[in-house]
Amino acid sequence: MPQVCIYPKQAAQLTGNQYTAGKRLLQRIRTKLGKPAGSYVSVGEFCQFTGLPEAEVSRALNGAPASTFART
Template sequence: MPQVCICPKEAAQLTGTKYSTAKVLLQRIRKHFDKPARAYVSVAEFCQFTHLPEAEVSRALNGK
């Protein structure tokens, strides 16, 4: 099953940043989309905010 949510560890690997920086990025994404503090961030939301191609991010997360 393909992954649909992004956690800080994966956001850090995708963006080449540290874990703490990735946590802040996910917080900014949640704020941008008016989500609660502990809400999941989807791959689509992550890609829309970071302007990364969704197909490449999904491929990196799912190892294909």
């Protein structure tokens, strides 16, 4: 089953930041969306906020092989 929510460690890895920056990023997303602290942030919400392509983020989170990311 594909992963549908983002955790701070993953947010940090996806953006190339440290864990604390990942936590702050998710909190900013929750604040902007009017969600309570500690609620889940979906992959779609994360991608909409960061501007990252949802398909690539989903592949990275769900453990797709590196060859999947190669552009032709």
